[in-house]
Amino acid sequence: MNKLIKMILVFIKIGTFTLGGGYAMIPLMQKEMVEKNEWIEDxxxxxxxxxSQTIPGALAINTATYIGYRLFGLKGALLACLATMLPSVVIILIVAVFFVQFQNIELVESIFKGIRPAVVALILVAVMKLGKSLPKTIVNIFWVIGSVLCITLLHIHPILIIIFSGILGYKLYKGENVDESNS
Incomplete structure (x- = not known):
């Protein structure tokens, strides 16, 4: 029961202290899930x-649901999902009630302008951490650069990149896991 409560508190913390959506949550999630609590490997x-990016829904909610399910089954999935959403719902309700009254105040505007670069930094940290654990092969480097170029220059939808990458991954790596399990 203590581990379940700890998981709930971790997801409440993640939902409370990360601004900027799912990508901004990745560094905190990685630190809590992988490094601090060692619930999963990198x-x-x-x-x-x-x-989590390939299925409908918010990245943070999908990730929390998966990890909750992995740790505690259906009960864990539901509680992790709710724990991640709860802080945002409460914050949005508070902001909705008071923001209209304070949105034109210079202090509030300045605070939000200051938060924006921090959110971008959180996303960049997530990219760097995820990139560190990616094997540095020619294929992977080409894949990353090619995906970025396809999205930014050719305006190919990220979903198509994910689908194509899955198909290409299957073709390139099929049988690789079978060989490892027979060793």
């Missing part, structure tokens, strides 16, 4: 992030 975390 490679599995990357797989969870990839899976």
């Amino acid at each position: 490679e599995e975390f990357i797989d969870i992030i990839a899976l």
Whole structure:
């Protein structure tokens, strides 16, 4: 029961202290799930992030649901999902009630302008941490650069990149896991 409560508190913390959406939550999630609590390995975390992006819904909610399910089954999935959402819902309700009254105040505007670069930094940290655990092969480097170029220059939708990457990954790596399990 203590581990379940700890998981709930961790997801409440993640939902409370990260601004900027799912990508900004990745560094904190990685620190809590992989480094601090050792609930999952770094490679599995990357797989969870990839899976969470391929299914409908918010990245943080999908990730929390998966990790909650992995740790405590259906009960864990539901509680992790709710724990991640709860702080945002409360904050949004508070902001909705008071923001209209304070939105034109210079202090509030300045605070939000200051938060924006921090959110970008959180996303960059997530990219760097995820990139560290990616094997530095020619294929992976080409894959990352190619995906970025396809999205930014050719305006190919990220979903198509994910689908194509899954198909290409299957073709390039099929049988690789079978060989490892027979060793």
